[in-house]
Amino acid sequence: FRVAIQDVSRKEGGGSKWELVGLAKDETIMEGKTVLQLAHSALGLAMAASRDRSSISEEEQIESLRALVQKAKNRLQQKDKVRNELRGRKAADAAFWFAIAGSTDKNLFEMLADVCTNELRRFGSKPSCRAKDVWQIVERLAGAGIKDHHELDSVATKCLEMKLSEYEKNSNSLLDFHSDRCLLMIWKFSTRQKKQRDFLASALKHWDHEKTASSNQSKIVKGTERLDQSKKQDYEWSNIFRDPKRPLIIDVGCGFGVSLLGAAQLETGTRLVENWSDCNLAGVDLSGLAIGFAQGTAERWGLSHRLHFSVDSAENFLRSVESTYPGPVKLCMIQFPTPFRLSSVIEAEQEENKINDATKWRGNAQLPSTADNGFMVTRDLLQLANKALRNENNQYRGNLLLQSNCEDVAVWMKRIACEECSFDVVLVPSSDDIAPSSVHAPSTESLTKRTLDWIAMGGERAKGQGWSERPLLPRSGATETEVACILNGTPVHRCLLSPSHEN
Secondary structure: OOEEEEEEOOHOOEEEEEEEEOOOOOOOOOOOOOOHHHHHHHHHHHHHHHOOOOOOOOOHHHHHHHHHHHHHHHOOHHOOOOHOOOOOOOHHHHHHHHHHHOOHHHHHHHHHHHHHHHHHHHOOOOOOHHHHEEEEEEHHHHHOOOOOOOOHHHHHHHHHHHHOOOOOOOOOOOOOOOOHHHHHHHHHHHHHHHHHHHHHHHHHHHHHHHEEEEOOOOOOOOOOOOOOOOOOOOHHHHHHHHOOOOOOOEOOOOOOOOOHHOOOOOOOOOOOOOOHHHOOEEEEEOOOOHHHHHHHHHHHHOOOEEEEEEEHHHHHHHHHHHHHOOOEEEEEEEEEEOOOOOOHHHHHHHHHOOOHHHHHOOOOOOOEEEOOEOOOHHHHHHHHHHHEEEEOOOOOOOOOEEEEEOHHHHHHHHHHHHHHHHEEEOOOOOOHHOOOOOOOOOOOOOOOHHHHHHOOOOOOOOOOOOOOOOOOOOOOHHHHHHHHHHHHOOOOEEEEEEEEEHH
């Protein structure tokens, strides 16, 4: 017998039900962990290494991931036996989890995409398969960095045409990493909402069990991901980039690297960057999980000779660029840093609830308490960016792009950069100079409660000269957060700065 699980529709009460089903004569159950369980363990491995980098070395992480990938490939090679454990979107989920874990094995992702193709052939035309189910498979495969699988694209397109009377294909391929659906999925994962946090916690436990079922050597480390910032990384640029003298584009706090992964594939120039294909690109973030995904995707896409991601503090990285990078820095981007708490809201809560300790604030306690305490964009960081954007003889000055969906944060960054860190405002391009976007903001913007509070307290507005309401980066260079904001009608505040000529 095997356990058969069936989802129950919301109309019928939701949830799921299970029953024991007898095996067919030619049906067998494979021993060992399923492909989905192995992918879950791989995700847990990446989480464990990211949260406590002293618990596992980089070499051990690579070898452990390689072993999990090989087990999954061994199961996938037994197509007739493995098909029953990868029904529905399970193979697509496994692909996305292995990508987040940092796998660079192209063959693994090709095999999982093949399974999804066969699944869509099996149940895609059935009434029980909704258009939503097809989209979920496609967006997870696209999020895993799978491209150019023409057979899957064709089968999925036929399924959607069958289920959606007015369906029109908007791009050459459904497997588009920078499509709205795919980036929204990555955004939800990256923001780690409650469902995602619980899921990642279970992945950690899964890896703990995979590593040792008989002991409790692996511990789940609570708190934010940390890096020992006392250990300064050395950057051998000739080993990182094929041509280290090319102009450099930097994304500080790059997260999952979505912006640079898109920008690295641009073949045409924009006013912000004349020729993206002539530049090297580098992203830096403290999250080993996010960097693992970004670097793994870059390697599978054949971009690692000019696109690199580092787990490091922004200050250490910029200091190394300023002192050792042989080429000029064309552009430094700080996009959507985790905001600090809005002081007026804390003060109001303290007054209302007679609270003297700001740590007892009822809002998001994980946010930095103030702009000067825990916020990523410090005066030191901006001063280092200023130095990195100048060449040795001070004849070349790159640009600093600041973006935030929190108006008070955007205003604070711009003010500190210009008033204390020797930056000048650059007049932003007009709308005609900006590459067209496939997403458009609704006619009525939905201001967040934070912005409304900021306005109510008389805060400076991010409007007028020097601010841009339109994207300054081409659509394929947008972050998942920017796309989510545009689709949700949330204003994004952008400005472009350059080191002052006076210094």
